[in-house]
Amino acid sequence: MSNFISNVKKQFKFKHIATWVIVAAVAVVLVIMSESGLLNRSTIGLLSRIAYSIILAVSLNLVVGFLGELSLGHAGFMCLGAYIGTFVASLLRESIDNKLLVLILAMLVGGLVAAFFGFIIGLPALRLKGDYLAIVTLAFGEIVRNIFKNLEIFGGAMGYNSKTYNQKDLFVIAFVVVIIVLILTQNLIRSKHGRAITAIRDNEIAAKAMGINVTFYKLFVFVVAAFFAGIAGVIYGHFTTPVLYTTFSYNYSIEILVMVVLGGMGSINGSIIAATLITVINFVLQSKLSGGLAAIRLLVYALILIFVVIFNNAPALKPIKERFSIHNLKEKRIAKKKGTIVDDAAEWNRIETKVKMDSILTPDLPHNENVTPDKEDKSPKEVK
Amino acid sequence: MSTIMDGLSLGAIYALIALGYTMVYGIAKMLNFAHGDIIMVGAYAILTTLELTGNPYIAIAVSIVICTVSGIVIERLAYKPLRGASPLAVLITAIGVSFLLQAIAQLIYGSKSQSISLPDFGKVVIGKYAINVSTIITLVVGGLIMAGLTLFVKKTNTGRAMQAVSEDRGAALLMGVNVNRIIMITFAIGSALAAFASLFYLMQIPSITPTLGSMPGIKAFTAAVIGGIGSIPGAMLGGVLLGLIEKICLSIPAISPYTTAIEFSLLIIILLVKPIGLLGKQIREKV
Numbered sequence: 001m002s003n004f005i006s007n008v009k010k011q012f013k014f015k016h017i018a019t020w021v022i023v024a025a026v027a028v029v030l031v032i033m034s035e036s037g038l039l040n041r042s043t044i045g046l047l048s049r050i051a052y053s054i055i056l057a058v059s060l061n062l063v064v065g066f067l068g069e070l071s072l073g074h075a076g077f078m079c080l081g082a083y084i085g086t087f088v089a090s091l092l093r094e095s096i097d098n099k100l101l102v103l104i105l106a107m108l109v110g111g112l113v114a115a116f117f118g119f120i121i122g123l124p125a126l127r128l129k130g131d132y133l134a135i136v137t138l139a140f141g142e143i144v145r146n147i148f149k150n151l152e153i154f155g156g157a158m159g160y161n162s163k164t165y166n167q168k169d170l171f172v173i174a175f176v177v178v179i180i181v182l183i184l185t186q187n188l189i190r191s192k193h194g195r196a197i198t199a200i201r202d203n204e205i206a207a208k209a210m211g212i213n214v215t216f217y218k219l220f221v222f223v224v225a226a227f228f229a230g231i232a233g234v235i236y237g238h239f240t241t242p243v244l245y246t247t248f249s250y251n252y253s254i255e256i257l258v259m260v261v262l263g264g265m266g267s268i269n270g271s272i273i274a275a276t277l278i279t280v281i282n283f284v285l286q287s288k289l290s291g292g293l294a295a296i297r298l299l300v301y302a303l304i305l306i307f308v309v310i311f312n313n314a315p316a317l318k319p320i321k322e323r324f325s326i327h328n329l330k331e332k333r334i335a336k337k338k339g340t341i342v343d344d345a346a347e348w349n350r351i352e353t354k355v356k357m358d359s360i361l362t363p364d365l366p367h368n369e370n371v372t373p374d375k376e377d378k379s380p381k382e383v384k
Numbered sequence: 385m386s387t388i389m390d391g392l393s394l395g396a397i398y399a400l401i402a403l404g405y406t407m408v409y410g411i412a413k414m415l416n417f418a419h420g421d422i423i424m425v426g427a428y429a430i431l432t433t434l435e436l437t438g439n440p441y442i443a444i445a446v447s448i449v450i451c452t453v454s455g456i457v458i459e460r461l462a463y464k465p466l467r468g469a470s471p472l473a474v475l476i477t478a479i480g481v482s483f484l485l486q487a488i489a490q491l492i493y494g495s496k497s498q499s500i501s502l503p504d505f506g507k508v509v510i511g512k513y514a515i516n517v518s519t520i521i522t523l524v525v526g527g528l529i530m531a532g533l534t535l536f537v538k539k540t541n542t543g544r545a546m547q548a549v550s551e552d553r554g555a556a557l558l559m560g561v562n563v564n565r566i567i568m569i570t571f572a573i574g575s576a577l578a579a580f581a582s583l584f585y586l587m588q589i590p591s592i593t594p595t596l597g598s599m600p601g602i603k604a605f606t607a608a609v610i611g612g613i614g615s616i617p618g619a620m621l622g623g624v625l626l627g628l629i630e631k632i633c634l635s636i637p638a639i640s641p642y643t644t645a646i647e648f649s650l651l652i653i654i655l656l657v658k659p660i661g662l663l664g665k666q667i668r669e670k671v
């Protein structure tokens with residue numbers, strides 16, 4: 001036990017808790033502002049939206065950024081949470097008087113139901129790779145929508161008439177949930193399990209060879225992400241009425257994906273910032289742009305997705321990025337102060353673990369005309 | 385009977401789209417999410433040329449050209465910079481392109497659905513059944529295109545080069561195949577097929593929206609996966625099967641609202657039981 005405590009003390013660093021502490025501080029400021037009447041109704045509504053968007057983005061980031069599998073059905077889990085959660089809440093309200101307790105129970109039930117389906121969708125994830133899995137999750141989202149559209153107890157095509165929660169209280173609860181989710185995910189990622197998850201992302205075969213239980217971790221991430229998405233859905237259900245199946249379309253899943261990609265895959269802080277930004281942009285544009293101009297929003301999303309991904313991943317842009325990256329500049333300056341020489345070509349602190357076969361086999365390698373075939377080629381690419 | 389004919393012609397449309405998916409997947413090893421939206425581009429091309437000239441044949445030709453060109457442009461601008469990057473990055477870019485096409489269509493044509501008047505071919509009566517001539521045209525032309533494509537891939541040099549690239553890109557490159565050119569040709573053929581698919585689609589449902597392509601696109605991908613992705617006969621088989629299943633489900637009132645759910649559940653079940661699809665080849669993973 002004492003060993004554990006000393007371990008905790010040793011590893012305790014402010015930067016590890018900075019994210020949620022800052023979010024909590026912002027939330028407290030917002031609560032004070034709303035209590036003193038500085039915020040109007042629509043702003044408070046916006047805050048709830050930001051809260052559940054953050055939960056969605058962070059949970060999708062677990063799957064896309066940390067596990068490295070693409071899920072296009074995140075809105076489906078949210079849909080499950082929203083319908084089931086509000087339905088359970090309406091049942092519980094008859095027997096329990098405490099509204100807060102009802103909401104918490106509804107969140108748990110909605111989250112668990114979504115997690116159960118996350119488990120079911122995680123099962124194909126074990127056998128399928130990348131593209132196939134993306135299409136299965138997409139299919140799952142469509143199935144969920146199609147079924148809720150036709151179930152009469154959930155209002156069918158008219159949507160389920162949920163009871164909304166008091167807006168002023170809801171956003172406080174939502175932010176508490178956000179902070180809990182952030183603490184949980186950040187601790188998960190820094191734990192042994194988190195390292196295992198990123199190891200699977202980087203090289204599944206190598207991870208397996210190191211004795212990581214790939215099956216367990218893939219399922220685990222899917223279940224956790226679905227659970228969080230379900231909770232976000234319950235918050236959504238208590239925020240808007242009616243809960244309508246059309247909201248949770250494929251486009252909404254993509255919107256969450258845009259948040260993750262814009263914020264940076266594998267960056268929790270990025271997800272938080274991007275989720276906030278996109279929700280605010282949506283909120284502002286929704287009232288400004290109507291009719292045909294609403295497509296501009298779609299256009300912006302599309303361009304964000306394409307440019308961010310190409311910028312981050314294009315092999316041709318790599319040297320340019322490395323030259324101008326802030327991180328490298330900083331390191332060079334520190335090194336200059338210390339008087340050490342920085343060798344740009346060699347990266348001794350980073351050892352490539354994975355031989356990138358694709359990059360060797362890619363047909364876009366620059367054709368080097370000077371190299372004659374009989375001369376032995378000892379360029380660094382071959383040595384790697 | 386009429387249900388089966390409808391199912392077959394819908395299946396032919398799905399098969400045409402699925403061929404585009406499966407060829408691109410087989411050769412470029414990427415899932416071209418924007419393929420469904422190429423159908424939408426083709427549909428709007430037909431609509432606009434028909435309004436300008438009034439001649440359906442010119443409209444079809446223009447639509448094929450526009451689809452082919454847009455397929456090539458998309459490949460050059462969006463996918464080529466990412467060759468060699470992780471599959472996830474390519475997939476997300478493809479989704480972005482799909483969104484981009486929808487957004488552009490919405491900006492130009494608005495989000496309302498527009499109706500189109502293609503020449504009506506009427507019906508023929510065979511025995512006691514009346515069958516739309518357009519259904520027959522879809523089936524015959526679709527069948528011809530697929531037969532032609534199979535011949536092209538099997539017999540011509542370019543087709544053989546395609547097979548080589550899909551088998552082993554590195555080896556094909558060493559054998560002197562211009563891989564970039566082959567990938568471009570694949571995109572061009574796939575997009576041209578999408579133009580035909582959009583024509584047949586409009587013959588069945590004569591209204592156009594910017595999101596017209598996404599549902600048939602996803603379903604055609606389902607068909608491609610059911611048949612075994614990367615396999616050309618598989619795409620045809622999967623497309624026809626899925627078209628039949630959809631029309632049969634729609635004709636039974638008790639389950640017709642759940643048609644989409646049934647189709648996609650079928651996809652998930654097939655992927656769980658036989659992940660390579662009905663006619664797919666097993667690919668061993670290399671370390």
